[in-house]
Amino acid sequence: MKDPHFIPPNVHLDRSFAQLRGWIEDKRPTSVVVIMDRMTERHCLPLLSPHLPPGTQFLGLSQIGEPNKTLEHAHAIWDSLDGIGMDRHGLLISLGGGTITDLGAFVASTYLRGVNSWLIPTTLLGMVDASVGGKTGVNFNGLKNRIGTFQTAQGISINPGFLGTLPPREIANGWAEHVKHRLIHSVQGVQDLLGMQPAHAEAASLESAILDSVRIKQHIVEEDPLEQNGNRKVLNFGHTIGHAFESWAMDNEADLKHGEAIAWGMRVALKMSELRPDCPGAPAGHFEEVSHYIASAVPISCPVPDAAALWALMQSDKKNVGGRVQVVLLNGFGCPVPHAEVDFEHLNAAINALTPA
Numbered sequence: 001m002k003d004p005h006f007i008p009p010n011v012h013l014d015r016s017f018a019q020l021r022g023w024i025e026d027k028r029p030t031s032v033v034v035i036m037d038r039m040t041e042r043h044c045l046p047l048l049s050p051h052l053p054p055g056t057q058f059l060g061l062s063q064i065g066e067p068n069k070t071l072e073h074a075h076a077i078w079d080s081l082d083g084i085g086m087d088r089h090g091l092l093i094s095l096g097g098g099t100i101t102d103l104g105a106f107v108a109s110t111y112l113r114g115v116n117s118w119l120i121p122t123t124l125l126g127m128v129d130a131s132v133g134g135k136t137g138v139n140f141n142g143l144k145n146r147i148g149t150f151q152t153a154q155g156i157s158i159n160p161g162f163l164g165t166l167p168p169r170e171i172a173n174g175w176a177e178h179v180k181h182r183l184i185h186s187v188q189g190v191q192d193l194l195g196m197q198p199a200h201a202e203a204a205s206l207e208s209a210i211l212d213s214v215r216i217k218q219h220i221v222e223e224d225p226l227e228q229n230g231n232r233k234v235l236n237f238g239h240t241i242g243h244a245f246e247s248w249a250m251d252n253e254a255d256l257k258h259g260e261a262i263a264w265g266m267r268v269a270l271k272m273s274e275l276r277p278d279c280p281g282a283p284a285g286h287f288e289e290v291s292h293y294i295a296s297a298v299p300i301s302c303p304v305p306d307a308a309a310l311w312a313l314m315q316s317d318k319k320n321v322g323g324r325v326q327v328v329l330l331n332g333f334g335c336p337v338p339h340a341e342v343d344f345e346h347l348n349a350a351i352n353a354l355t356p357a
């Protein structure tokens with residue numbers, strides 16, 4: 001029987017980077033390279049650099065955020081690693097939010113067929129979700145995470161001290177993935193959630209939210225590490241719709257963060273669940289309170305696409321099977337339905353119910 005409170009051995013609450021230092025002393029990597037973006041170079045590197053060995057090299061990306069997650073940036077880093085002469089015993093440290101850890105882990109998993117990878121998430125979203133579970137990836141052809149791999153990082157150092165410089169909007173952004181974990185996990189988790197607002201959360205509540213999320217995600221990932229038997233798919237709750245919204249935002253230069261897209265995607269998926277006769281645990285109005293909670297905890301400021309635009313993008317989702325669009329619905333809190341087939345009318349009805357004309 002698995003322990004639901006288990007924290008994976010490669011994830012460390014590592015305020016003084018003792019685990020990272022210990023690994024480096026033990027394994028003596030032939031080179032150490034840190035990748036980061038401009039913001040994490042400014043705000044996070046000063047906390048980390050005293051703990052890095054002499055000779056560490058730094059690759060700062062000129063972009064910040066999502067535009068970094070491209071094959072072009074991966075190519076540029078592969079080039080730099082060639083220039084540095086990293087061999088298979090080198091260590092690539094990714095210091096940043098989910099975009100940097102997704103990109104850095106992707107580069108580490110492909111360069112020389114895999115070099116050592118250590119992730120240091122610096123956003124709440126990175127700590128509660130993106131750095132855990134072994135998925136790496138870059139966006140491609142305007143679609144999210146189109147190219148990617150699975151790779152277990154040698155270590156993941158979570159230091160909640162980084163959250164001190166994160167703007168409130170980014171805290172709310174990360175909160176969305178924490179909400180997702182609670183919705184798919186348990187009724188009690190949702191009841192506790194409704195009293196918490198990320199904008200006013202104390203450091204201790206954020207830390208406990210991070211650990212809860214890591215435990216819930218790990219519990220699910222362990223059942224299906226490579227997303228082969230479908231169990232892991234429940235982590236995709238809100239994501240098929242959210243990713244389509246994000247791709248639409250990228251195409252239309254709308255100001256939308258990943259967690260915000262997922263928050264809206266979850267609200268649509270909750271409404272779709274209520275509209276399904278095969279989700280008897282979700283009668284009409286069942287998710288009303290939590291949907292309002294999500295809208296207030298993770299507000300979005302950009303316009304939302306119409307159902308037709310969203311549907312066109314959802315049809316390209318990599319998790320579809322045989323061209324049929326599948327999303328995760330909820331038959332009550334803690335009861336995800338991983339392979340619910342949906343059609344345009346169903347999506348349209350849910351969006352109309354959420355955004356009455």
Ligand SMILES: NC(=O)c1ccc[n+]([C@@H]2O[C@H](COP(=O)([O-])OP(=O)(O)OC[C@H]3O[C@@H](n4cnc5c(N)ncnc54)[C@H](O)[C@@H]3O)[C@@H](O)[C@H]2O)c1
Nearest residue numbers: 039043064065066097098099122123125130135162165166
């Ligand atoms: N691999 C996975 O399983 C997984 C899961 C969820 C999300 N993701 C990915 O995560 C990405 C989103 O990650 P994100 O929300 O962390 O975005 P992000 O990496 O773009 O970071 C958000 C912003 O915060 C800045 N920043 C980072 N740390 C900071 C700090 N401590 N202080 C001040 N500013 C800081 C960044 O420079 C950026 O501008 C998406 O691309 C998504 O697809 C991956």
